[in-house]
Amino acid sequence: MINLNSINDSDADVLIQNVESKYKPIFDRGNYSSEEKRTIYRYLFSQRPKKLPPSLKSRLVNLYDPLADRSKRFPDGLRFCLNVYVGCENDCKYCYVNGYSKESVGNAYHEKSEFKKKLTKDINEIKKFKVPIAPIHLSNSTDICQEELETNFRHTLFALNTIANNRDIFSSVVLLTKNPKLLCEKEYLSILKNPSMKPLVVQVTCAYWNDNVRKFYEPDAPSIQSRLEALQILSDNNVDTEMRIDPLLPSSRINENVRVHKSLEYYSLPEAQSADDLVNLIRFAKNAGVKSIIGKPLKIPVSNKAKQAKELFGSLYTDSFPDGKRKVKGGSWRFSEEYQNKLTSSVAEICEKQGIVFKFCKHDLLTRK
Numbered sequence: 001m002i003n004l005n006s007i008n009d010s011d012a013d014v015l016i017q018n019v020e021s022k023y024k025p026i027f028d029r030g031n032y033s034s035e036e037k038r039t040i041y042r043y044l045f046s047q048r049p050k051k052l053p054p055s056l057k058s059r060l061v062n063l064y065d066p067l068a069d070r071s072k073r074f075p076d077g078l079r080f081c082l083n084v085y086v087g088c089e090n091d092c093k094y095c096y097v098n099g100y101s102k103e104s105v106g107n108a109y110h111e112k113s114e115f116k117k118k119l120t121k122d123i124n125e126i127k128k129f130k131v132p133i134a135p136i137h138l139s140n141s142t143d144i145c146q147e148e149l150e151t152n153f154r155h156t157l158f159a160l161n162t163i164a165n166n167r168d169i170f171s172s173v174v175l176l177t178k179n180p181k182l183l184c185e186k187e188y189l190s191i192l193k194n195p196s197m198k199p200l201v202v203q204v205t206c207a208y209w210n211d212n213v214r215k216f217y218e219p220d221a222p223s224i225q226s227r228l229e230a231l232q233i234l235s236d237n238n239v240d241t242e243m244r245i246d247p248l249l250p251s252s253r254i255n256e257n258v259r260v261h262k263s264l265e266y267y268s269l270p271e272a273q274s275a276d277d278l279v280n281l282i283r284f285a286k287n288a289g290v291k292s293i294i295g296k297p298l299k300i301p302v303s304n305k306a307k308q309a310k311e312l313f314g315s316l317y318t319d320s321f322p323d324g325k326r327k328v329k330g331g332s333w334r335f336s337e338e339y340q341n342k343l344t345s346s347v348a349e350i351c352e353k354q355g356i357v358f359k360f361c362k363h364d365l366l367t368r369k
Helices: 007-018 021-028 036-043 115-131 149-151 156-164 180-184 186-192 213-218 224-236 275-288 302-319 337-353 361-367
Strands: 062-064 081-082 134-138 170-177 199-203 241-248 292-297 327-329 333-336 357-360
Touching: 007 036, 007 170, 021 036, 036 134, 062 115, 134 156, 149 156, 156 186, 170 180, 170 224, 180 186, 180 199, 180 224, 180 241, 186 224, 199 224, 224 241, 224 275, 241 275, 241 337, 275 337, 292 337, 302 333, 337 357, 357 361
Parallel strands: 081 134, 134 170, 170 199, 199 241, 241 292, 292 357
Antiparallel strands: 062 081, 327 333
16 A cells, blocks of 8 residues: 555656656656646546555546557557547457457447546546646447437537637647447537637548448448538538548558559459549549548457457468467567558559658657647
8 A cells, every 4th residue: 555645746746757658758758837737637537546556547538549559559648538428339459459448349339437527527637737738539439329328328429519618728630430420410520629628639530432442341331422512511611531441451452562462353352442543532532632541451369359350350360470370579470570561662652653641650649739
């Protein structure tokens, strides 16, 4: 049993020095003053921990992916995430969230209990502790615009109104969804297009041009056409948008002499991202006023929770290396560095020809303030 209380400055300094190594970059690399570090600790971590290292508090407005090791993989400094719901109705076959989320996923999607009360409490405590401003992401392990949940509960609308009324405590706002059509409704759009909300960006995941392909990989997600139409409406209303071609899948467009060069059809999977399809997607994005394209290669967690994805895509990773052994990095199967570079560079080249910026997913996180 230890006797430390973070309300006391000296105790807070000791507790900060004893947080788990994966959280240290939040404090050490954020260019924060000593007092700012204390406010971050007081909001995020236990006030009077019973043992070291101190644990995170249960928050709705929490660290962006608190399970990640920031010393190796994640952005420096403070970054918030608000997961509006639990689970997701889209049922994407490649979903990586199953592998690391403590909350239920897949078909077990549902609302969070006392969401409005807890969100209001968190916002008030960010202000009370005078936590330094930081980006907020909605959301990294659920879709904020799930048709059934949002129609019934309107938690995303409540969150947007709450953020709008407290806009000065966040440096930027990022929304991620596969159902942007909902954001085009009057109640949502009036918030998003308000100049006082900037910088704000709506990221729309749209990895395929062919909707039949979408039906295989994302069976319960909205159609590609509805996403593209919504992107155009948002851009026409001066809402900044980005398109995520995510995940990047193995493709016949990669002809270089690397180990993974077979088409997806070889694995009984639909060819998903031909060169022509990517040109069509990226050209549409450019013409619609989308600010940039973001992408990253497919990764599959090694956790048993990701059983469906592992069974469907496992052979791709076996074939990715000459010795036939899957390689794990950051808790996930990943393609060889060479092949990942081929996948991303092939998309980047199309973006360059179409006159639109391409950003690798991790780089986007690292540079967004």
